[in-house]
Amino acid sequence: MQKQESPTYLKAITIRDTSDVHSIKEDIKKGMILILRVTPLAQKDVEQLRKVVEELYSIAKTADADIARLGEERIIVAPSNIRIWKPEYDLK
Protein backbone atom coordinates (compact mmCIF):
# COMPACT_ATOMS: atom_id res chain seq x y z
CA MET A 1 0.00 0.00 0.00
CA GLN A 2 2.77 2.43 0.87
CA LYS A 3 4.43 2.02 -2.50
CA GLN A 4 1.34 3.38 -4.24
CA GLU A 5 1.67 6.63 -6.09
CA SER A 6 0.73 9.53 -3.80
CA PRO A 7 -2.79 10.76 -4.49
CA THR A 8 -3.64 14.12 -6.01
CA TYR A 9 -5.53 16.34 -3.61
CA LEU A 10 -8.53 18.39 -4.58
CA LYS A 11 -9.03 21.29 -2.22
CA ALA A 12 -12.03 23.62 -2.20
CA ILE A 13 -11.29 26.88 -0.41
CA THR A 14 -12.36 30.50 -0.28
CA ILE A 15 -10.09 33.42 -1.05
CA ARG A 16 -10.93 36.19 1.37
CA ASP A 17 -7.85 38.34 1.07
CA THR A 18 -4.82 38.92 -1.17
CA SER A 19 -2.68 37.38 1.57
CA ASP A 20 -4.35 34.00 0.88
CA VAL A 21 -2.50 33.83 -2.44
CA HIS A 22 0.75 32.76 -0.77
CA SER A 23 -0.57 29.45 0.58
CA ILE A 24 -2.49 28.89 -2.66
CA LYS A 25 0.76 29.26 -4.57
CA GLU A 26 2.32 26.56 -2.37
CA ASP A 27 -0.66 24.27 -3.02
CA ILE A 28 -0.38 24.82 -6.79
CA LYS A 29 3.34 24.01 -6.65
CA LYS A 30 2.48 20.81 -4.73
CA GLY A 31 0.30 19.79 -7.70
CA MET A 32 -3.03 20.11 -5.94
CA ILE A 33 -6.30 20.69 -7.75
CA LEU A 34 -7.83 23.84 -6.32
CA ILE A 35 -11.38 25.12 -6.49
CA LEU A 36 -11.21 28.69 -5.28
CA ARG A 37 -14.30 30.62 -4.32
CA VAL A 38 -13.70 34.29 -5.02
CA THR A 39 -17.12 35.77 -4.20
CA PRO A 40 -16.24 37.27 -0.77
CA LEU A 41 -13.25 39.07 -2.25
CA ALA A 42 -15.33 40.22 -5.23
CA GLN A 43 -17.85 41.73 -2.84
CA LYS A 44 -15.14 43.41 -0.78
CA ASP A 45 -12.84 44.87 -3.40
CA VAL A 46 -13.12 44.29 -7.15
CA GLU A 47 -9.70 45.78 -7.82
CA GLN A 48 -8.10 43.39 -5.33
CA LEU A 49 -9.96 40.53 -6.97
CA ARG A 50 -8.61 41.55 -10.38
CA LYS A 51 -5.06 41.53 -9.01
CA VAL A 52 -5.52 38.16 -7.29
CA VAL A 53 -6.92 36.58 -10.45
CA GLU A 54 -4.06 38.00 -12.53
CA GLU A 55 -1.57 36.63 -10.01
CA LEU A 56 -3.23 33.22 -10.04
CA TYR A 57 -3.05 33.06 -13.85
CA SER A 58 0.63 33.98 -13.67
CA ILE A 59 1.38 31.39 -10.95
CA ALA A 60 -0.53 28.73 -12.90
CA LYS A 61 1.40 29.53 -16.07
CA THR A 62 4.76 29.26 -14.27
CA ALA A 63 3.72 25.98 -12.63
CA ASP A 64 2.43 24.61 -15.95
CA ALA A 65 -1.01 24.33 -14.36
CA ASP A 66 -4.34 24.79 -16.11
CA ILE A 67 -6.77 27.43 -14.92
CA ALA A 68 -10.42 28.09 -15.70
CA ARG A 69 -13.34 30.08 -14.44
CA LEU A 70 -16.20 28.08 -12.89
CA GLY A 71 -19.25 30.29 -13.11
CA GLU A 72 -19.16 33.67 -11.40
CA GLU A 73 -18.07 32.36 -8.05
CA ARG A 74 -15.13 30.07 -8.53
CA ILE A 75 -11.81 29.47 -10.27
CA ILE A 76 -10.31 26.03 -10.90
CA VAL A 77 -6.55 25.45 -10.95
CA ALA A 78 -5.30 22.01 -11.96
CA PRO A 79 -1.79 20.55 -12.37
CA SER A 80 -0.51 19.48 -15.79
CA ASN A 81 -1.58 15.83 -15.34
CA ILE A 82 -5.20 16.99 -15.11
CA ARG A 83 -6.97 18.36 -18.18
CA ILE A 84 -9.78 20.80 -17.59
CA TRP A 85 -12.53 20.01 -20.07
CA LYS A 86 -14.23 23.27 -20.86
CA PRO A 87 -17.65 23.21 -22.42
CA GLU A 88 -17.74 26.99 -22.87
CA TYR A 89 -21.49 27.07 -23.24
CA ASP A 90 -21.96 25.26 -19.99
CA LEU A 91 -19.42 26.59 -17.51
CA LYS A 92 -21.88 28.86 -15.73
Added chain:
Amino acid sequence: MQKQESPTYLKAITIRDTSDVHSIKEDIKKGMILILRVTPLAQKDVEQLRKVVEELYSIAKTADADIARLGEERIIVAPSNIRIWKPEYDLK
Protein backbone atom coordinates in the same frame (compact mmCIF):
# COMPACT_ATOMS: atom_id res chain seq x y z
CA MET B 1 5.18 11.26 -25.14
CA GLN B 2 2.69 8.62 -26.14
CA LYS B 3 3.87 6.29 -23.41
CA GLN B 4 2.94 8.83 -20.77
CA GLU B 5 0.14 7.94 -18.41
CA SER B 6 -3.16 9.21 -19.79
CA PRO B 7 -4.31 12.40 -18.10
CA THR B 8 -7.24 12.63 -15.74
CA TYR B 9 -10.01 14.83 -17.09
CA LEU B 10 -11.86 17.38 -15.02
CA LYS B 11 -15.25 18.15 -16.50
CA ALA B 12 -17.60 20.89 -15.30
CA ILE B 13 -21.16 20.29 -16.44
CA THR B 14 -24.73 21.09 -15.54
CA ILE B 15 -27.34 18.49 -14.68
CA ARG B 16 -30.63 19.61 -16.20
CA ASP B 17 -32.57 16.40 -16.15
CA THR B 18 -32.53 12.92 -14.60
CA SER B 19 -31.60 11.56 -18.04
CA ASP B 20 -28.21 13.29 -17.74
CA VAL B 21 -27.23 10.77 -15.06
CA HIS B 22 -26.50 8.06 -17.62
CA SER B 23 -23.63 9.89 -19.33
CA ILE B 24 -22.38 11.10 -15.94
CA LYS B 25 -22.21 7.49 -14.78
CA GLU B 26 -20.05 6.67 -17.83
CA ASP B 27 -17.74 9.61 -17.03
CA ILE B 28 -17.40 8.46 -13.41
CA LYS B 29 -16.55 4.93 -14.59
CA LYS B 30 -13.89 6.44 -16.90
CA GLY B 31 -12.27 7.98 -13.81
CA MET B 32 -13.09 11.59 -14.64
CA ILE B 33 -13.31 14.32 -12.02
CA LEU B 34 -16.75 15.89 -12.33
CA ILE B 35 -18.04 19.19 -11.06
CA LEU B 36 -21.78 19.01 -11.46
CA ARG B 37 -23.96 22.06 -11.24
CA VAL B 38 -27.36 21.04 -9.91
CA THR B 39 -29.07 24.43 -9.55
CA PRO B 40 -31.30 24.22 -12.68
CA LEU B 41 -32.62 20.84 -11.57
CA ALA B 42 -33.09 22.12 -8.01
CA GLN B 43 -35.20 24.97 -9.36
CA LYS B 44 -37.24 22.67 -11.56
CA ASP B 45 -37.98 19.75 -9.30
CA VAL B 46 -36.55 19.24 -5.82
CA GLU B 47 -37.78 15.64 -5.66
CA GLN B 48 -35.98 14.83 -8.94
CA LEU B 49 -32.87 16.48 -7.55
CA ARG B 50 -33.04 14.36 -4.42
CA LYS B 51 -33.26 11.20 -6.55
CA VAL B 52 -30.39 12.28 -8.81
CA VAL B 53 -28.14 13.09 -5.84
CA GLU B 54 -28.97 9.73 -4.22
CA GLU B 55 -28.18 7.97 -7.49
CA LEU B 56 -24.89 9.86 -7.82
CA TYR B 57 -23.84 8.85 -4.30
CA SER B 58 -24.68 5.24 -5.10
CA ILE B 59 -22.78 5.32 -8.43
CA ALA B 60 -19.78 6.96 -6.73
CA LYS B 61 -19.78 4.33 -4.00
CA THR B 62 -19.85 1.48 -6.54
CA ALA B 63 -17.06 3.09 -8.58
CA ASP B 64 -14.98 3.73 -5.43
CA ALA B 65 -15.17 7.45 -6.20
CA ASP B 66 -15.29 10.25 -3.66
CA ILE B 67 -18.21 12.67 -3.64
CA ALA B 68 -18.76 16.01 -1.91
CA ARG B 69 -21.06 18.97 -1.98
CA LEU B 70 -19.55 22.24 -3.24
CA GLY B 71 -21.74 25.00 -1.85
CA GLU B 72 -25.41 25.01 -2.72
CA GLU B 73 -24.91 24.77 -6.45
CA ARG B 74 -22.47 21.99 -7.18
CA ILE B 75 -21.39 18.43 -6.43
CA ILE B 76 -17.87 17.11 -6.93
CA VAL B 77 -17.19 13.49 -7.88
CA ALA B 78 -13.58 12.33 -7.99
CA PRO B 79 -11.98 8.93 -8.75
CA SER B 80 -10.10 7.02 -6.04
CA ASN B 81 -6.69 8.45 -7.01
CA ILE B 82 -7.96 11.93 -6.13
CA ARG B 83 -8.63 12.87 -2.51
CA ILE B 84 -11.21 15.54 -1.87
CA TRP B 85 -9.90 17.72 0.94
CA LYS B 86 -12.95 18.95 2.80
CA PRO B 87 -12.58 21.93 5.06
CA GLU B 88 -16.15 21.65 6.34
CA TYR B 89 -16.21 25.19 7.59
CA ASP B 90 -15.26 26.53 4.21
CA LEU B 91 -17.09 24.50 1.59
CA LYS B 92 -19.79 27.08 1.01
